Amino acid sequence: MERTTGTAPPTAREHVESGPGGFVHGAAERRLAVERWLLATLSDGRGREVARKQWRELGVAMLPLGGLFSAVRIPASLVHDVAGTAVPAYVDEFLEHALDGGPVVCVLHGGPRYYALVPGSMPRTWHDAAEEWRAIEVDCLGRDALLGVPPVTRVDHDPVTWASYWSVPIASPGELCAPLSVARLVAAGVHRLREEEADVDA
Numbered sequence: 001m002e003r004t005t006g007t008a009p010p011t012a013r014e015h016v017e018s019g020p021g022g023f024v025h026g027a028a029e030r031r032l033a034v035e036r037w038l039l040a041t042l043s044d045g046r047g048r049e050v051a052r053k054q055w056r057e058l059g060v061a062m063l064p065l066g067g068l069f070s071a072v073r074i075p076a077s078l079v080h081d082v083a084g085t086a087v088p089a090y091v092d093e094f095l096e097h098a099l100d101g102g103p104v105v106c107v108l109h110g111g112p113r114y115y116a117l118v119p120g121s122m123p124r125t126w127h128d129a130a131e132e133w134r135a136i137e138v139d140c141l142g143r144d145a146l147l148g149v150p151p152v153t154r155v156d157h158d159p160v161t162w163a164s165y166w167s168v169p170i171a172s173p174g175e176l177c178a179p180l181s182v183a184r185l186v187a188a189g190v191h192r193l194r195e196e197e198a199d200v201d202a
Contacts, residue, residue, distance in 0.1 A: 030172060031152045037173035039079060055151045059163050066143030069117045072182050076112035078189035088157035092167045098185050099148050102177030106167040114167060116149060116177045120173045126179055138186050
């Protein structure tokens with residue numbers, strides 16, 4: 001499964017091994033670059049400052065979709081069925097493999113669900129498939145939608161706060177889930193649902 005890369009400046013990954021302490025320095029640079037890229041979804045400095053404040057005080061920043069990226073919302077029940085587990089760490093590992101490292105946000109409050117970040121054009125180019133997905137509560141979110149995005153440093157499930165976190169972190173600015181990989185994951189979920197329905201009817 002392939003990961004897609006949007007237009008972005010050179011990533012900090014190239015500098016990870018550039019001398020003593022290079023890994024730490026490179027990782028920090030990469031996180032900062034990803035944060036700036038996420039904030040680029042906002043059109044002005046005031047909006048970006050509000051987003052930073054939301055990260056500090058609320059744990060998520062509301063970012064607009066349909067520009068730099070869109071998101072496919074997938075119910076946790078579907079993901080867990082395909083992964084064969086509901087243990088967060090194992091689910092995160094499964095998604096990283098299934099989506100080839102493409103970024104995924106996990107939201108737990110209000111009913112657990114996963115948001116796979118995809119190219120901004122996906123709601124339009126995959127319109128027919130997205131219409132069919134709604135029957136299983138999978139939604140392709142683009143323009144006129146907002147997503148609560150956690151800070152780039154929050155990459156682990158917290159069983160105490162149940163705060164939103166990066167189930168699969170963004171590797172570098174502009175790297176997103178390939179639409180076909182997301183479609184395959186959803187298709188696998190549909191297949192599992194049909195198997196379960198057949199078992200009930202048998």
